[in-house]
Amino acid sequence: MDIGFSPEEMRFRDECRDWLQSNVPLEKRPIDAADAIGFDKAWQRRLFDAGWAGINWPTAYGGRGLSIVQQVIWLEEYAKAHAPWIGANFVGVNHGGPTLILNASEAQKSYHLTRILQGEAIWCQGFSEPGAGSDLASIKTRGRIEGDELVVNGSKIWTSFAHVADWQELVLRTEEGSQRHAGLSWAICDMHAPGITIRPIRKMSGQTEFAEVFYDDVRIPLSNVVGGLGNGWKVAMSTLSFERGTGFIAEQVRAGQEIAELIATARANGMIRDDGIADQLAQMRAEVAALRAMTYRNISEVVRTGQPGPEASVIRLFTAELGQRLERMAVLLMGEDMIDFAYGDDNAVQDYLRGFASTIAGGTAQIQRDIIGERLLGLPKSR
Structure with missing residues (x-):
């Protein structure tokens, strides 16, 4: 294990610290997701325009192409500066985007990654279901293949930021009769598509960040499947590895x-x-x-x-x-x-x-x- 930092990395730390000292917003981020969406998007765009979004993301998609060690340095200095939580951008920036970098097609990366970093597109995660929370292998939401589309029916729960999101990383069962880890796929779902119903959930702290999501014959292009049909478990595990x-x-x-x-x-x-x-x-x-x-x-x-x-x-x-x-x-x-x-x-x-x-x-x-x-x-x- 190497826990030392090179002179270049130390200079980068100073650069992070100096920019944050001059740019961290003085106003507090609103507590509720719906109230905070404008704040979250504006702050993410400010980070992007100044070159501080996607430190270790490829430059082709708006990142800086730096090392993961420099990403760690940025996160440490960000927290030390009491910079605001990125809120509604969390899912896209912290694991949706990195998952696309590892698993997505070039067309999927080109369309989505820069929009995530700019704060233009908000993502949510469609993993947990009633009766299949942490046990993702038990999910029942299904996608029936019709031509070049998936027709999706089912529901998800505890979906953070669903009511303000544009896109969702959705894990669903696409192989009829499949069990457990087999037959799952990871797809990019348009949260504004016909057939989607969202019911926000109020937490005991008074905030509304979670939601239930219901899918009634929602159509997703097969071109939105990431990593290929039936490979959803592998893709989902890379998502959760980033989150954890x-x-x-x-x-x-x-x-x-x-x-x-x-x-x-x-x-x-x-x-x-x-x-x-x-x-x-x-x-x-x-x-x-x-x-x-x-x-x-x-x-x-x-x-x-x-x-x-x-x-x-x-x-x-x-x-x-x-x-x-x-x-x-x-x-x-x-x-x-x-x-x-x-x-x-x-x-x-x-x-x-x-x-x-x-x-x-x-x-x-x-x-x-x-x-x-x-x-x-x-x-x-x-x-």
């Missing part, structure tokens, strides 16, 4: 910032004198450092092999569970102030409520443990 690998670096940097703030708060209000609280804060500070070390190790492996592996599930799981414990501690340290919480407030209680989704989205904590046990530790498959 480098996609959480910013969260880790913010975790380091948050633990420092929590320690300062505990000292200021005297709660640091409680041995239980002091022990928990010290443990979480150590775990933040360990998590960053694991991430650097995973990045070194990506540099060597060219693609994230199952080790990304360790990082995904650790990041989510540590984040939840940090959020619980932040609420505890609020004391009586938490009584004044109201929906729409941007405070520790809001983060605590949002955090319940972090061990569910992108594969539940239980599924991550199955992956770690089977693919890393060589344990028998769970039944």
